[in-house]
Each structure stands twice: as C-alpha cells, then as structure tokens.
Amino acid sequence: MKIIKTISELKIALEEIGRDKSIGFVPTMGYLHDGHLSLINEARSQNDFTVVSIFVNPTQFAPGEDLDAYPRDFDRDSRLAAAAGTDLLFFPDPGEIYPAGASTFVEVAGEITKKLCGQSRPTHFKGVTTVVNILFNLIQPNRAYFGQKDAQQVAVIKKMVRDLHLPVQLTVCPIVREADGLAMSSRNVFLTPEERNQALVLSQSLAAAKALHESGVVQVKILKDQIIGQISTMPLAVIDYVDILDFETLADIETITAPALAAAAVRFGSTRLIDNIILQ
Amino acid sequence: MKIIKTISELKIALEEIGRDKSIGFVPTMGYLHDGHLSLINEARSQNDFTVVSIFVNPTQFAPGEDLDAYPRDFDRDSRLAAAAGTDLLFFPDPGEIYPAGASTFVEVAGEITKKLCGQSRPTHFKGVTTVVNILFNLIQPNRAYFGQKDAQQVAVIKKMVRDLHLPVQLTVCPIVREADGLAMSSRNVFLTPEERNQALVLSQSLAAAKALHESGVVQVKILKDQIIGQISTMPLAVIDYVDILDFETLADIETITAPALAAAAVRFGSTRLIDNIILQ
Known part of the structure; x- marks a missing residue:
C-alpha cells in the first residue's frame, strides 16, 4: 500500500x-x-x-x-x-x-x-x-x-x-454494528461504560419502530413517539432530534407510503451519536 | 461535426x-x-x-x-x-x-x-x-x-x-475586436448605428489609459479619471462601472506595481457592454 x-x-x-x-x-x-x-x-x-x-x-x-x-x-x-x-x-x-x-x-x-x-x-x-x-x-x-x-x-x-x-x-x-447493536462510529471511543450501555437505546428504539411499522403502523407521529419515548427512559440521553422523513428527499411525511428514513441524534455526555433505520 | x-x-x-x-x-x-x-x-x-x-x-x-x-x-x-x-x-x-x-x-x-x-x-x-x-x-x-x-x-x-x-x-x-476597436460581443447586434458609433469610446478610453500608464502614470485614480472622463463625453453612455484592480485577485489597488486590469461596463441604450485592457 x-x-x-x-x-x-x-x-x-x-x-x-x-x-x-x-x-x-x-x-x-x-x-x-x-x-x-x-x-x-x-x-x-x-x-x-x-x-x-x-x-x-x-x-x-x-x-x-x-x-x-x-x-x-x-x-x-x-x-x-x-x-x-x-x-x-x-x-x-x-x-x-x-x-x-x-x-x-x-x-x-x-x-x-x-x-x-x-x-x-x-x-x-x-x-x-x-x-x-x-x-x-x-x-x-x-x-x-x-x-x-x-x-x-x-x-x-x-x-x-x-x-x-x-x-x-x-x-x-449498510450500517455495521457492534454485537449488541450499537452503530459503529469513530466517536464511540469517547463513551464512558455507563454512556456506552445507555447508548444501546438508540439502535433498540429504531428497531422497535421498524417492528411497529412492519406490524402495520404507518403514522409517523406514532412511530416517532415510540422512538422518543424509548430513548427518554435513559437518564443520560439528551435528544438532539428524532425524525422520520422521505428516504430520498428527506421531505416531511405524515404517513409512510414509500421508503422512509427514521433517524435520531442523541447526546450521551459530551458525545453526540447518530443512528438510523430504513422503513419500507 | x-x-x-x-x-x-x-x-x-x-x-x-x-x-x-x-x-x-x-x-x-x-x-x-x-x-x-x-x-x-x-x-x-x-x-x-x-x-x-x-x-x-x-x-x-x-x-x-x-x-x-x-x-x-x-x-x-x-x-x-x-x-x-x-x-x-x-x-x-x-x-x-x-x-x-x-x-x-x-x-x-x-x-x-x-x-x-x-x-x-x-x-x-x-x-x-x-x-x-x-x-x-x-x-x-x-x-x-x-x-x-x-x-x-x-x-x-x-x-x-x-x-x-x-x-x-x-x-x-485575447479579446478579438472589430476593425474600429469595438470588442466583439453577441450583444453588439442590439446597438443602433448611433449607439454603435458612440460605443467606440469604450475601447478608445481603455487604450488611452494604457498609453498613459506606459508613459509612466501608475496612480489608479488618475488613470480611472481619464477613462471616466473620456467615456462621459458620449451623451448616450451610461457608466455602470470603471475600475482598475489587481489582475489576479481583483483586489483594490492605489498604484500599479503588478499586472492590473482596467475594466469598464457601460450602457448604450438598453445594451450593456463590457471591455477591459491589461496594464502591465
């Protein structure tokens, strides 16, 4: 090389x-x-x-x-x-x-x-x-x-x-994840063990929203509330954003009728993590 | 083709x-x-x-x-x-x-x-x-x-x-000019015969400034005033700008010590013409 x-x-x-x-x-x-x-x-x-x-x-x-x-x-x-x-x-x-x-x-x-x-x-x-x-x-x-x-x-x-x-x-x-689901990121190195543990809620809440969508829920508000609610159970999590948007244009949507992007950015201590999942 | x-x-x-x-x-x-x-x-x-x-x-x-x-x-x-x-x-x-x-x-x-x-x-x-x-x-x-x-x-x-x-x-x-000095431009077609005639002042005033510079004048103000004064003798000419700037960066200069660009934009009727000359 x-x-x-x-x-x-x-x-x-x-x-x-x-x-x-x-x-x-x-x-x-x-x-x-x-x-x-x-x-x-x-x-x-x-x-x-x-x-x-x-x-x-x-x-x-x-x-x-x-x-x-x-x-x-x-x-x-x-x-x-x-x-x-x-x-x-x-x-x-x-x-x-x-x-x-x-x-x-x-x-x-x-x-x-x-x-x-x-x-x-x-x-x-x-x-x-x-x-x-x-x-x-x-x-x-x-x-x-x-x-x-x-x-x-x-x-x-x-x-x-x-x-x-x-x-x-x-x-x-595709996103590559640690065995426990945390999306790999160069910034993960900054997480304390406790932050690292609570940060799992990010991938878990997105996966839960995907499961909910696959069960037939298409209303963006319900799916977003699910993600926000789950992340909020973690005391160290400070949400920057949680949103579900059109996959290609990132336009706002109310109902999922085409591939959508569920994305979140959450701070744990001084570290800001992002993760996302495709709903289709 | x-x-x-x-x-x-x-x-x-x-x-x-x-x-x-x-x-x-x-x-x-x-x-x-x-x-x-x-x-x-x-x-x-x-x-x-x-x-x-x-x-x-x-x-x-x-x-x-x-x-x-x-x-x-x-x-x-x-x-x-x-x-x-x-x-x-x-x-x-x-x-x-x-x-x-x-x-x-x-x-x-x-x-x-x-x-x-x-x-x-x-x-x-x-x-x-x-x-x-x-x-x-x-x-x-x-x-x-x-x-x-x-x-x-x-x-x-x-x-x-x-x-x-x-x-x-x-x-x-380099700029290609008509026999009488007018810089070629697709917009020249819009000039009336009278405008076309008065528009010659553009190339003439720039050439006069170059001659003045070659005679030893390096003060931008003197050279600009020469160009503006000459263009202003034409009743149909409405000056958009006349300026002399550093050739590469187009930064303002007071004295010519490196290649400079003398440039002008002037309206004749509804037609806006530009022309320029390098002073070096």
Missing part, C-alpha cells in the same frame, strides 16, 4: 495506474472501524484499484464542535487500511486540500440539508459537499463508497452527484 | 472518442462571433478533439436581465462551428443541465465575485461557476478555452479550478 501526503505525488501515482483501470474510492476521516473496512472491501471487489482517503475535514466542523478532539491514530489506520487491501492511502494536510485564500464551495441548498443534522449543524453539509467534490476531482474515481450510517450525508451527496452530473457512481453500504 | 442535444447521447459520443484522446472544450452561449472562433481554433490546435457547447445558461441571468432577449441563431452557429473545425457541438435544453429539483450550486465567495460585474449582477457568477462546473463534469475536457473579454469570469473560473482542484487546464485567449 502506497501512502501519499501531497497532491503532486497523488497525480503521479494516479498517472501510473492509468486511465484504463477502474478506481474505487472510500473517503474517510480516519480512526477506522469495521464500517469503514466494509466499504474498502466493497470497493476492492468492484474495482481494479482502491483508494482510501483519511482527512479530518475542518470545513465540516463549526467553531466549538469537536474538530480538535476528533480521534486520530494514523499508524493504526494505515495498518488496518493495508490489511483490508487498500492500494493507495491519501492522507493530506488541510493546507494541501484548501490552499491559502481558497474560497470556493459546493452547496446543496434546500430542505435536504436543513433537516436532521442540518438543524444543529447548519454549515456541516456545505463542508462535506465541498470536500467530497474536491476529493472526487483529485482522485477521479469510477465508484465511491459511503456508509448508510451517515444517512443524510448519503442523501446530500447523491443529490450533489445528480445535480452537478459528477462522473462517479455511488455505492451505499 | 456531430450535434448532440442530450446527456445520454453525449456520454455515448465521449465513450466513442476514448479516454486516450485529448479533448479541448469551448463553452459558449452561442451567437458565435470571431472571438468564439478564435477559441475554437486554439482548442483545435492543442487537442485531438474539440467540443463546443451552446447553452444560454438561465442561472447566470437575474430576473429582469436579458435572458429571453439574448440573441440566438442555432443554424448559423452550427455552420460557423462546423467550419471552424468543431468535432462535437453540445446544444442541450435547460432541463437537461438542470433537472427538476436541482438545487446544488458552486460558488466562489469573496471580493473576486463582488467587484465589477458582481456589483450590478450579484448572482451572476454563482450561475457561471455552477454551469461551468457541470459542463466540465459532463465533458471532462483536458483543456478549456475562455476569452479575456469576460475578464472577471476568467479570474473567477481560474479561482474555482484552483480551489476545487478541477482536473482541467485553462487557456485564456
């Missing part, structure tokens, strides 16, 4: 691969877990060459968010990425991606970026779409891989790719 | 060309004149394959601007493009570029889009950068060609390409 830090080295490496080889790309913020590795495996199985990026993107963190505290362990990440079969690991400094004076951004406007995480993190998705666009331009992958864990990010990036006609095919991989 | 209206046909045509051939791309809004043809010639001389687009981009016109009135003559344009050696002419409908519900845009923020035309057309460059980004994504050219006539557009697109790391090389071609 080649580790590359600069854009000039990246260009040379991509030139060497040649344009006739297919490239699968997995953008990450590092601190890799089995969710990331499932993306790398999928990329490997579908492409000649697999590129993984590790870049904790400053523009998707607002002042006061956890940019500095975001967990980092490059040595461990590079071992995991290599073991998973990554061909090229791109690990740029922020100044490489955003040269001095950079002021261009890519933004998906509208409801899709204002709901869910967009409410409490209003500048987050503008940072995400800008950096994903830049990474696509640099790596020019045939296919790119994202996890369903970040459901709104997936919906927003799908819309960006469609609206800007980006020449890349997106693949979305 | 192949004429293509849809993205699906475009993809097939580009597939046929093959990724080993270099593509030169000339984006236009049609109503071609010798300025456009100079770009096509340059593209032909540097690439295996030349693509020209004709698309009067609605998102770069504000309500009340001349979107509907913008001159169009596709039959004439296609003859001129073919005669100039264009291989593929892309002529999409707006719904092809902006499918229903499209809400993603690319914006270069900061002074560079707020000066000059950005003052009287505050949403213009956001439309330009979005459509140029889309066209680059669709055509994936090796090189793209723009005219220095639209000096601010050139500066903004250069910045977008740099900031987003777009994999395309830009070439800027």
Whole structure:
C-alpha cells in the first residue's frame, strides 16, 4: 500500500495506474472501524484499484464542535487500511486540500440539508459537499463508497452527484454494528461504560419502530413517539432530534407510503451519536 | 461535426472518442462571433478533439436581465462551428443541465465575485461557476478555452479550478475586436448605428489609459479619471462601472506595481457592454 501526503505525488501515482483501470474510492476521516473496512472491501471487489482517503475535514466542523478532539491514530489506520487491501492511502494536510485564500464551495441548498443534522449543524453539509467534490476531482474515481450510517450525508451527496452530473457512481453500504447493536462510529471511543450501555437505546428504539411499522403502523407521529419515548427512559440521553422523513428527499411525511428514513441524534455526555433505520 | 442535444447521447459520443484522446472544450452561449472562433481554433490546435457547447445558461441571468432577449441563431452557429473545425457541438435544453429539483450550486465567495460585474449582477457568477462546473463534469475536457473579454469570469473560473482542484487546464485567449476597436460581443447586434458609433469610446478610453500608464502614470485614480472622463463625453453612455484592480485577485489597488486590469461596463441604450485592457 502506497501512502501519499501531497497532491503532486497523488497525480503521479494516479498517472501510473492509468486511465484504463477502474478506481474505487472510500473517503474517510480516519480512526477506522469495521464500517469503514466494509466499504474498502466493497470497493476492492468492484474495482481494479482502491483508494482510501483519511482527512479530518475542518470545513465540516463549526467553531466549538469537536474538530480538535476528533480521534486520530494514523499508524493504526494505515495498518488496518493495508490489511483490508487498500492500494493507495491519501492522507493530506488541510493546507494541501484548501490552499491559502481558497474560497470556493459546493452547496446543496434546500430542505435536504436543513433537516436532521442540518438543524444543529447548519454549515456541516456545505463542508462535506465541498470536500467530497474536491476529493472526487483529485482522485477521479469510477465508484465511491459511503456508509448508510451517515444517512443524510448519503442523501446530500447523491443529490450533489445528480445535480452537478459528477462522473462517479455511488455505492451505499449498510450500517455495521457492534454485537449488541450499537452503530459503529469513530466517536464511540469517547463513551464512558455507563454512556456506552445507555447508548444501546438508540439502535433498540429504531428497531422497535421498524417492528411497529412492519406490524402495520404507518403514522409517523406514532412511530416517532415510540422512538422518543424509548430513548427518554435513559437518564443520560439528551435528544438532539428524532425524525422520520422521505428516504430520498428527506421531505416531511405524515404517513409512510414509500421508503422512509427514521433517524435520531442523541447526546450521551459530551458525545453526540447518530443512528438510523430504513422503513419500507 | 456531430450535434448532440442530450446527456445520454453525449456520454455515448465521449465513450466513442476514448479516454486516450485529448479533448479541448469551448463553452459558449452561442451567437458565435470571431472571438468564439478564435477559441475554437486554439482548442483545435492543442487537442485531438474539440467540443463546443451552446447553452444560454438561465442561472447566470437575474430576473429582469436579458435572458429571453439574448440573441440566438442555432443554424448559423452550427455552420460557423462546423467550419471552424468543431468535432462535437453540445446544444442541450435547460432541463437537461438542470433537472427538476436541482438545487446544488458552486460558488466562489469573496471580493473576486463582488467587484465589477458582481456589483450590478450579484448572482451572476454563482450561475457561471455552477454551469461551468457541470459542463466540465459532463465533458471532462483536458483543456478549456475562455476569452479575456469576460475578464472577471476568467479570474473567477481560474479561482474555482484552483480551489476545487478541477482536473482541467485553462487557456485564456485575447479579446478579438472589430476593425474600429469595438470588442466583439453577441450583444453588439442590439446597438443602433448611433449607439454603435458612440460605443467606440469604450475601447478608445481603455487604450488611452494604457498609453498613459506606459508613459509612466501608475496612480489608479488618475488613470480611472481619464477613462471616466473620456467615456462621459458620449451623451448616450451610461457608466455602470470603471475600475482598475489587481489582475489576479481583483483586489483594490492605489498604484500599479503588478499586472492590473482596467475594466469598464457601460450602457448604450438598453445594451450593456463590457471591455477591459491589461496594464502591465
């Protein structure tokens, strides 16, 4: 596995691969877990060459968010990425991606970026779409891989790719969970044992709502109340949002008649966790 | 020359060309004149394959601007493009570029889009950068060609390409002028004979400022006053702006110590003309 830090080295490496080889790309913020590795495996199985990026993107963190505290362990990440079969690991400094004076951004406007995480993190998705666009331009992958864990990010990036006609095919991989159901996240490392234990309510409440929906309940209010009620039984849980929206557009719905996304963000102590489930 | 209206046909045509051939791309809004043809010639001389687009981009016109009135003559344009050696002419409908519900845009923020035309057309460059980004994504050219006539557009697109790391090389071609000095523009067709005659003051005043600069005058105020004074002698001229700025960043300057852009926008009747000259 080649580790590359600069854009000039990246260009040379991509030139060497040649344009006739297919490239699968997995953008990450590092601190890799089995969710990331499932993306790398999928990329490997579908492409000649697999590129993984590790870049904790400053523009998707607002002042006061956890940019500095975001967990980092490059040595461990590079071992995991290599073991998973990554061909090229791109690990740029922020100044490489955003040269001095950079002021261009890519933004998906509208409801899709204002709901869910967009409410409490209003500048987050503008940072995400800008950096994903830049990474696509640099790596020019045939296919790119994202996890369903970040459901709104997936919906927003799908819309960006469609609206800007980006020449890349997106693949979305299912959420990977711990044995007890907790969705894997780089931020799980910050949970105390007690928080970790109470955080299970997140996946459990979403699963309960799915079971309720499968039993025939289609009213969003009933399903949301079920999730909120169950999460609220945990004293350490502070709900940021619980919502059920149209799966593709993230538009509000009252009744489930097409695939819907049930999504929640809940703080346990200083750690904010997100999880979601598809109701269809 | 192949004429293509849809993205699906475009993809097939580009597939046929093959990724080993270099593509030169000339984006236009049609109503071609010798300025456009100079770009096509340059593209032909540097690439295996030349693509020209004709698309009067609605998102770069504000309500009340001349979107509907913008001159169009596709039959004439296609003859001129073919005669100039264009291989593929892309002529999409707006719904092809902006499918229903499209809400993603690319914006270069900061002074560079707020000066000059950005003052009287505050949403213009956001439309330009979005459509140029889309066209680059669709055509994936090796090189793209723009005219220095639209000096601010050139500066903004250069910045977008740099900031987003777009994999395309830009070439800027000099302004092409009528024999009497009027910069070629699709909008010149709207000028009455009297307006056409008075409009010569635009290129003449810029040339006079350049001569003054070459004689040793470096104070921006003196040079600007020269241009404004000369334009003001024409009773039909209504100045939108006259300014002299840093050539690359479009930052304000008081004294010329590096290449500078002297640019003016002036209305003659209902027609707004722009012109510029480089002082170096």
